[in-house]
Amino acid sequence: MDNKLIFPEGFWWGSATSGPQSEGSFNKPHESIFDYWYKIEPEAFFDKVGPRITSNFYNSYKEDLAMLKEIGLNSFRTSIQWTRLIKDLETGEPDEDGVRFYNAVIDETISNGIIPVMNLHHFDLPIELYEKYGGWESKHVVKLFVRFAETAFKLFGDRVKYWTTFNEPIVIVEGQYLYEFHYPKVVDGKKAMQVLYNVNLASASVIKRFRELGLQEQGGKIGIILNLTPAYPRSDSDEDIEASRIADAFFNASFLDPAVKGSFPEKLVELLKMDGVLWESTVEEDRVINEGTVDFLGVNYYQPRRVKAKEAGSLDDRGWMPDKYFDNYDMPGKRMNPYRGWEIYPKAMYDIAINIRDNYDNIPWFISENGMGVQGEEKYVNEEGIIEDDYRIEFFKEHLQYLHQGISEGSNCFGYHTWTPIDCWSWTNAYKNRYGFIAVDLKTKNKTIKKSGRWIKEVSENNGFYKLSQDK
Ligand code: GAL
Helix, strand or coil, X not given: CCCEEECCCCCEEEEECCHHHHCCCCCCXXXXXXXXXXXXXXHHCHHHCCCCCCCCHHHHHHHHHHHHHHCCCCEEEEECCHHHHEEECCCCEECHHHHHHHHHHHHHHHHCCCEEEXXXXXXXXXXXXXXXXCHXXXXXXXXXXXXXXXXXXXXXXXXXXXXXXXXXXXXXXXXXXXXXXXXXXXXXXXXXHHHHHHHHHHHHHHHHHHHHCCCCCCCCEEEEEEECCCEEECCCCHHHHHHHHHHHHHHHHHHHHHHHHCCCCHHHHHHHHHCCCCCCCCHHHHHHHHHXXXXXXXXXXXXXXXXXXXXXXXXXCCCCCHHHHCEECCCCCCCEECCCCXXXXXXXXXXXXXXHHHHCCCCCEEEEECCCCEECHHHHECCCCCECCHHHHHHHHHHHHHHHHHHHCXXXXXXXXXXXXXXXXXXXHCCCEECCCEEECCCCCCEEECHHHHHHHHHHHHCEEECHHHCC
């Protein structure tokens, strides 16, 4: 009895994907920055596998959702692609086939007894909006995003009760404007900070519209999905601690504070002002951010950030960068996922839970992504053709144990979603690392449930599991 970890009643046991990573680009009226990038630079993608087909969800959503039900998931997040739903990007007029498709997905999800959680932006800006306006650098694009969101709310708000505005918005800033891992690979700190502001403004403006449309009164809730990577200092020296606080302000609080508290961290604003890279904003826009706070929070957690004080001489020639204030710290002996190159540190689940409880009003939140990408899983196939991914089960259990501890100490967490239900396309890593409960054979399109898929079913049915040490 003592060794069984039971989660709160009604706990979400689910999994997440996104439109651009699962649907394939079939019949989309517009191209996203990823569709375009693949066209001009296919070698930037692992094995040159692009976003054209991905996991074929556009065609196989019925079978796929039935499989999600089969493995016991009670909730599922995906995203509505701006480039699929909207025909006219300026007016927000919908595309007929886009409407048909998302209606079908939502209805099918619900008829399988699964709660749909719909996200509105997962790095998939329409390329035209970058070419015409500079994408998220532009406040006009913020307005167009609100029109898209409004169309989605009006079409699907009667059935979708959980919405999120952005997935990992800091990744837009990092990938597109600082560290060159997403198209257009611009390196420009000042633009990056304007984008950071504009995306916060876009999220808050969409939340405002959601409330104006009365979706809250119909039982709808709206949140945001943030990748919180707690910044741990190398040591307890004042310099290392200060460096970790600044990294935290840049990469976590820069979205978390506006989303939950309605304002940016003072420290961040102060540094940006001092360095002459503060964004341009109006009093009215600040007010929208102030009022457009979320109903709930989704937290993606994969890895921590380790930080040390800036070392003399380590300044670079990229112009102004947040890295001016800290260095990343390569901690000796850290536990690694060698395939993804990410540290594994389950205790951060607890730290996140307590941080939200103590510093963010104990707002309702859920883990919206957590997972382990592994390359070459075919080598774990047993005689019955099932991938025995025990490493993944262990990974989930370890993280869940810390999450449970946070919950039992009062943190208001209502669910746990893994990344991802069915192996999907991971941006430039394409299909290199697999994360799913369900494997996809890229050649035959055959889908098979892994051992972890059977495991999650039991966990979901029991609303918990036995602690690691007690396991057979
Ligand atoms: C997350 C992202 C997902 C997925 C995952 C695994 O950061 O939200 O889209 O790619 O990483 O790579």
